[in-house]
Amino acid sequence: MKILVVDDEQDVELLFRQKFRRELKKGLIELAFAFSGEEAMQVLASGEALDTVYIFSDINMPGMSGIELLEKVNQAYPEIKVCMISAYHDSEHYDQAIAAGARQFFSKPIDFTSIKEEIHKYLNI
Numbered sequence: 001m002k003i004l005v006v007d008d009e010q011d012v013e014l015l016f017r018q019k020f021r022r023e024l025k026k027g028l029i030e031l032a033f034a035f036s037g038e039e040a041m042q043v044l045a046s047g048e049a050l051d052t053v054y055i056f057s058d059i060n061m062p063g064m065s066g067i068e069l070l071e072k073v074n075q076a077y078p079e080i081k082v083c084m085i086s087a088y089h090d091s092e093h094y095d096q097a098i099a100a101g102a103r104q105f106f107s108k109p110i111d112f113t114s115i116k117e118e119i120h121k122y123l124n125i
């Protein structure tokens, strides 16, 4: 299962690779990374992530925000489940994200237990 992670903080890539080491090793998931909303749209348009099942996107990014990305993805790739990641007490963005069709909202610092639950639910493990 392909997962695209979008965050302007580059160390998020290392975190995801560490936390999902087991799933990656077993070939249960593949991770791709983009460091802006614009880059995420390019990755999707390039066709190399056509079978992306999930996007986990930060909300606060320079340029295209995570909410804008969510709206664009919902329009162009409605089959992709988009989950948002933002600061814990970000209730304004929470409401916006849910209204715009986010599947889930995860808090920062990233709660990997909840993210794993979401992914494992999909993988049926």
Ligand SMILES: [Mg+2]
Pocket: 007, 008, 009, 058, 059, 060, 061
């Ligand atoms: Mg950010």
